[in-house]
Amino acid sequence: MGIRFNLLRRAGSFPRFFDIIEKIGYNILKVNYMNQNNAPIIEGILKYILEDFKSFHVPGHQGGKEVDGLLKLLLKQPLKADLTEIHGLDNLHAPRGMIREAQEIAAEAFGAAETFFLVNGSTAGLMAMINAVCRPGEKIILPRSAHQGAFGAIITSGAVPVYIPEGFSGSRWEYTNMTVGQIEQALEENPEARAVLVNNPTYFGVCSDLNEIRRITTERGVLLLVDEAHGGHLSFHHGLPAGAAEAGADMWVQSTHKTLGSLTQSAMLHLGGEKVDRQRLKHMLSVFQSTSPSYLLLASLDAARRQMAQKGKELLGNILLLAEEARSRLEQLGFGLIPPKQGEFKLDITKLAFFTDRFRESGEEAAFILRRSGKVEPEMYGKDYILVLLTLGHNEEDLAALINAARSLREWLTLKTFKKKEPEDVSYLHPVSPQLLTPREAVNLPTEIISLDRAAGRISSQMVNIYPPGIPLLVPGEIITSEIIEYILREKNVHPGIESGMEGLNKIIVVK
Numbered sequence: 001m002g003i004r005f006n007l008l009r010r011a012g013s014f015p016r017f018f019d020i021i022e023k024i025g026y027n028i029l030k031v032n033y034m035n036q037n038n039a040p041i042i043e044g045i046l047k048y049i050l051e052d053f054k055s056f057h058v059p060g061h062q063g064g065k066e067v068d069g070l071l072k073l074l075l076k077q078p079l080k081a082d083l084t085e086i087h088g089l090d091n092l093h094a095p096r097g098m099i100r101e102a103q104e105i106a107a108e109a110f111g112a113a114e115t116f117f118l119v120n121g122s123t124a125g126l127m128a129m130i131n132a133v134c135r136p137g138e139k140i141i142l143p144r145s146a147h148q149g150a151f152g153a154i155i156t157s158g159a160v161p162v163y164i165p166e167g168f169s170g171s172r173w174e175y176t177n178m179t180v181g182q183i184e185q186a187l188e189e190n191p192e193a194r195a196v197l198v199n200n201p202t203y204f205g206v207c208s209d210l211n212e213i214r215r216i217t218t219e220r221g222v223l224l225l226v227d228e229a230h231g232g233h234l235s236f237h238h239g240l241p242a243g244a245a246e247a248g249a250d251m252w253v254q255s256t257h258k259t260l261g262s263l264t265q266s267a268m269l270h271l272g273g274e275k276v277d278r279q280r281l282k283h284m285l286s287v288f289q290s291t292s293p294s295y296l297l298l299a300s301l302d303a304a305r306r307q308m309a310q311k312g313k314e315l316l317g318n319i320l321l322l323a324e325e326a327r328s329r330l331e332q333l334g335f336g337l338i339p340p341k342q343g344e345f346k347l348d349i350t351k352l353a354f355f356t357d358r359f360r361e362s363g364e365e366a367a368f369i370l371r372r373s374g375k376v377e378p379e380m381y382g383k384d385y386i387l388v389l390l391t392l393g394h395n396e397e398d399l400a401a402l403i404n405a406a407r408s409l410r411e412w413l414t415l416k417t418f419k420k421k422e423p424e425d426v427s428y429l430h431p432v433s434p435q436l437l438t439p440r441e442a443v444n445l446p447t448e449i450i451s452l453d454r455a456a457g458r459i460s461s462q463m464v465n466i467y468p469p470g471i472p473l474l475v476p477g478e479i480i481t482s483e484i485i486e487y488i489l490r491e492k493n494v495h496p497g498i499e500s501g502m503e504g505l506n507k508i509i510v511v512k
């Protein structure tokens with residue numbers, strides 16, 4: 001546009017006139033241009049830092065309050081340390097030097113036969129782990145409440161999921177995990193299954209009896225895989241429930257960044273023994289991981305391991321004391337808590353879900369107050385709960401801030417005067433739709449995009465997720481029922497993290 005005006009101007013006709021037209025044209029067009037001086041992400045992060053919230057969420061180092069000394073040193077020059085695979089710095093996909101050594105030391109510290117560093121989170125670990133063991137048509141037993149990364153792996157591998165309806169049969173799915181009996185029954189009905197995937201601990205800290213699950217999977221010659229994204233700390237303190245290493249799992253993934261002191265997105269995949277084909281696993285790792293791994297992330301994994309090996313037990317001992325104290329204070333204030341032990345489940349008490357169901361206000365409203373007036377940023381909240389995490393970076397001062405905020409919150413909440421009716425509990429359940437096709441079939445058949453409110457009876461070809469916790473509301477291959485549509489539309493109004501990629505959830509991809 002500018003060039004054309006310039007040509008006309010140079011031609012000498014009505015120069016002032018064209019100047020004016022150009023200016024108007026530019027001003028009209030300008031509204032369609034983005035402002036290239038803006039940097040929305042940087043500005044957003046800086047603004048958030050200025051708000052100075054007390055963090056009770058991931059990552060575990062809590063703004064750098066508890067990180068290994070060497071990592072602190074390295075992060076004094078973060079841009080110089082932002083390196084990748086160049087001469088002398090080894091190669092994540094074929095480690096022979098420093099990465100290999102760091103992984104070997106980590107394997108010993110985490111009780112594994114071999115450890116692989118991950119730069120794409122546990123999500124990449126789940127992809128590699130499941131694709132390494134399941135070929136198209138092979139069955140994997142897993143909870144329907146597994147993380148979306150596990151479903152991504154099921155789509156890519158072509159595995160056939162056998163769901164354990166864990167969590168969807170009780171009154172609150174948050175309280176439960178898979179029982180040994182459920183797995184035994186699934187193995188009885190699917191003796192040809194290749195693997196069992198346990199999600200341990202759940203986001204809420206509920207741990208299954210992994211030792212017993214290991215016993216029955218070994219008896220039947222089935223691989224035991226564990227999504228230990230939230231449990232990187234478990235094997236470092238005897239006061240915590242048994243983790244995958246202790247139970248002798250075949251493979252497990254840990255989001256080191258969630259509970260330990262590494263940088264966001266850094267994670268580990270551990271191999272427990274000889275039953276998994278290592279070459280295939282390594283191949284899958286190179287399929288699902290970046291060829292330009294960030295050395296800051298790799299260094300932070302090295303640091304998190306060093307920190308845990310040197311003083312993990314002491315740090316976790318302190319956190320467990322803080323968690324006990326927090327539990328008793330929250331209980332005194334009238335909030336419900338998940339019991340430390342229920343039947344065969346044990347609780348990782350560093351995950352602190354407190355329930356607001358005795359009050360008139362919802363968990364979402366309570367979280368709003370906690371953030372607004374208490375300046376406390378929780379990990380997650382839902383209809384009737386707030387979840388805060390206590391990690392290595394927390395201290396007594398943080399505990400005092402949390403309890404003060406909870407006390408103010410309690411003053412604001414109003415006790416219900418009537419007893420809650422049973423049917424209300426049912427609405428906590430995310431209604432699980434019947435599975436008609438495998439996820440891979442549903443993704444690969446011809447599809448069309450239709451309005452969500454007219455999708456009842458159709459088969460979904462996409463996942464609809466809420467993050468956190470990242471449990472899909474719909475998995476490809478499931479029938480879209482009117483209940484799940486209603487649920488999605490309701491959640492859409494209260495949950496900021498609902499994801500589907502489809503025009504604000506008004507549309508959905510379905511099998512034609």
Ligand SMILES: Cc1ncc(COP(=O)(O)O)c(C=O)c1O
Binds near residue numbers: 122124265267468469
């Ligand atoms: C149970 C579970 N597994 C896996 C993941 C993925 O972990 P990452 O964010 O490290 O990719 C998450 C993340 O929240 C999770 O909750």
